Amino acid sequence: xxxIDPSLEAYxxxxxxxxxxxxxxxxxxxxVRSVIDRSLALARRYDVEPDMxxxxxxxxxxGLAFGRERHHIDAGRILAEDAELxxxxxxxxxxxMREAVEDHRASSGHAPRSIYGRIVAEADRCIDTQTILRRTxxxxxxxxxxxxxxxxxxxxxxxxxxxYAEGGYLRLWLPESDNARRLAELxxxxxxxxxxxxxxxxxxxxxxxxxxxxxxxxxxxxEAAEAR
Numbered sequence: 001x002x003x004i005d006p007s008l009e010a011y012x013x014x015x016x017x018x019x020x021x022x023x024x025x026x027x028x029x030x031x032v033r034s035v036i037d038r039s040l041a042l043a044r045r046y047d048v049e050p051d052m053x054x055x056x057x058x059x060x061x062x063g064l065a066f067g068r069e070r071h072h073i074d075a076g077r078i079l080a081e082d083a084e085l086x087x088x089x090x091x092x093x094x095x096x097m098r099e100a101v102e103d104h105r106a107s108s109g110h111a112p113r114s115i116y117g118r119i120v121a122e123a124d125r126c127i128d129t130q131t132i133l134r135r136t137x138x139x140x141x142x143x144x145x146x147x148x149x150x151x152x153x154x155x156x157x158x159x160x161x162x163x164y165a166e167g168g169y170l171r172l173w174l175p176e177s178d179n180a181r182r183l184a185e186l187x188x189x190x191x192x193x194x195x196x197x198x199x200x201x202x203x204x205x206x207x208x209x210x211x212x213x214x215x216x217x218x219x220x221x222x223e224a225a226e227a228r
Contacts (some may be wrong), residue, residue: 012055
């Protein structure tokens with residue numbers, strides 16, 4: 001697979017990636033860079049344009065600037081309206097990239113409409129038990145600060161059941177990804193109530209042990225990944 005156009009990468013690095021610094025901790029610049037890396041790794045298995053994969057991954061959560069509920073739609077609009085991208089890509093490619101961004105959300109009611117959407121949706125899953133628990137706790141602390149520890153644990157467990165357990169709304173799209181194995185590991189933790197509580201307590205304690213014994217600073221410009 002050919003390398004990303006250096007001038008495109010320079011534009012995205014200067015104008016798009018920095019936007020993630022204003023989102024919540026679950027959607028930081030580390031998150032978007034991770035999605036970009038995983039997307040490009042998966043893309044090597046398919047006949048796709050790496051510049052398009054790169055753009056979709058970079059823009060996929062930019063809509064969080066306008067709130068969570070429609071962030072995938074807003075991100076698609078941001079991509080499609082970007083004058084620099086319109087200069088570089090024809091209208092057909094812009095439309096494909098917009099659809100892929102719109103389709104990345106895990107709670108979407110339909111499958112991604114193209115291989116580009118499947119690649120970035122799969123890369124965005126980031127299925128790792130510790131990471132998912134941490135992001136869920138971070139969301140609760142940032143957006144439900146009045147909850148007690150027990151209430152935070154209840155909402156964490158309910159979210160995991162709703163999204164990741166058997167029958168949950170999360171769907172995987174590419175067999176070449178290792179997400180299926182990782183999802184099975186996460187489901188084992190969800191089923192083991194005692195283990196899940198131990199993991200939660202360790203992460204909750206770490207997230208609430210700020211310098212003064214309070215919760216760490218958080219921005220609320222973006223919304224959390226758990227409701228994708």
